[in-house]
Amino acid sequence: GENVEQHPSTLSVQEGDSAVIKCTYSDSASNYFPWYKQELGKGPQLIIDIRSNVGEKKDQRIAVTLNKTAKHFSLHITETQPEDSAVYFCAARGNEKLTFGTGTRLTIIP
Amino acid sequence: GAVVSQHPSRVICKSGTSVKIECRSLDFQATTMFWYRQFPKQSLMLMATSNEGSKATYEQGVEKDKFLINHASLTLSTLTVTSAHPEDSSFYICSARDLAVAVNYGYTFGSGTRLTVV
Numbered sequence: 715g716e717n718v719e720q721h722p723s724t725l726s727v728q729e730g731d732s733a734v735i736k737c738t739y740s741d742s743a744s745n746y747f748p749w750y751k752q753e754l755g756k757g758p759q760l761i762i763d764i765r766s767n768v769g770e771k772k773d774q775r776i777a778v779t780l781n782k783t784a785k786h787f788s789l790h791i792t793e794t795q796p797e798d799s800a801v802y803f804c805a806a807r808g809n810e811k812l813t814f815g816t817g818t819r820l821t822i823i824p
Numbered sequence: 825g826a827v828v829s830q831h832p833s834r835v836i837c838k839s840g841t842s843v844k845i846e847c848r849s850l851d852f853q854a855t856t857m858f859w860y861r862q863f864p865k866q867s868l869m870l871m872a873t874s875n876e877g878s879k880a881t882y883e884q885g886v887e888k889d890k891f892l893i894n895h896a897s898l899t900l901s902t903l904t905v906t907s908a909h910p911e912d913s914s915f916y917i918c919s920a921r922d923l924a925v926a927v928n929y930g931y932t933f934g935s936g937t938r939l940t941v942v
Contacts, residue, residue, distance in 0.1 A: 748931070757830070757917050757933040758868070803867060811858070812919075812931060814867045 716741040716808045720815030727794050728823050735818045737804035738786040746807035747780060747787045751800045752817075758803060762789070794822045826852050826922040830934030837908055837941055845903045845937045847918035854920030857901035858931070859893060862915040874901055908941045915939075 717740040727733045739747075745766040750758035764771045764778045764787065771778050775794075780787040791798055799822045804815040827850040837843050847857060856875050860868040872888075874880040874895035882888045890912075892904040901920075905912055916937045922930035 750933075755915075755936070755938065757936040759933070760931075810856070811870060811873065813870075816867050817865075 716744060716806055716811075716813040718804060718806050718813050718815040720804050720818060722818060723816065724819045724821070726821045726823055729794055729796060731794055733789075733791045733794055733798070733820055733822075735789045735802055735804070735820070736786060737788070737806075737815045738784075739806040739813075740785065741806065741808040742782075742785065744806040744808040747778070748805050748807075748812070749776075749778060749789045750803045750805065750814075752803060753800050761802075791820075796822050796824055798822050826920075826930060826932040828854075828918060828920050828932045828934040830918055830937060832937060833935060834938045835940070837939070839909055839941055840907055842904055842906045843908055843939060845905075845916055845918075845939075847901050847903075847920065847934050849899045849920045849922075849932070852920075852922050852932075853898040854901075854922070854932075855898060856921040857893075857895055858919040858921075859891075859901075859903050860917045860919065862917060862936075864915075868917060871903075905939065908939070910941045913939055913941045 720737045748763035751761045752758045762776050762778050764780050775792045777790040802818045805812045829848045859871045862868050871886045872880045872882045874893045880893035895901040918934040919931050
């Protein structure tokens with residue numbers, strides 16, 4: 715089955731700086747890669763996603779890049795704000811199921 | 825946008841009792857529901873996948889007789905934790921496939937249920 719690795723597990727960034735979280739996946743048949751933000755005690759919230767036929771996607775301060783050959787994808791958050799502090803999960807879709815990465819706890823330092 | 829309503833948000837039950845968690849898709853028809861379990865500071869682990877009107881498919885290591893899943897309609901799926909024990913204490917989250925999103929890529933998550941078994 716699919717295996718998704720995510721790094722780093724924790725990340726502290728000064729407010730206004732950029733944050734980058736990286737994931738690798740194992741199943742070359744995976745075709746959809748969403749990123750979720752999870753706040754304490756809540757369900758995951760989709761922040762951006764990318765499909766396998768696209769290399770990059772941007773939505774305001776958030777961007778995702780996908781390298782299918784290397785089987786890795788990354789989340790980029792620019793101009794970070796305190797409200798960006800949360801746990802972020804990447805995921806890969808293969809066989810109709812989402813497999814999640816291990817999560818990154820992002821802390822924005824004011 | 826698509827919304828999945830999950831209830832209850834928190835539940836405390838005594839060991840040996842059963843607990844039912846409901847997930848409803850409010851403005852779309854969800855042919856497929858996914859149930860996840862998340863332990864503190866860990867990732868979401870898929871427990872089972874259910875299609876409307878069919879038996880659920882459980883992931884390896886998940887006891888189907890302990891975690892009963894019913895998906896009787898296109899808008900409602902339930903997870904019943906039977907004979908709950910303290911080790912079943914966890915955060916349970918449902919997710920529904922949104923057919924309105926192009927090429928079936930959409931997944932909408934519920935807000936989760938914190939189950940504590942005492």
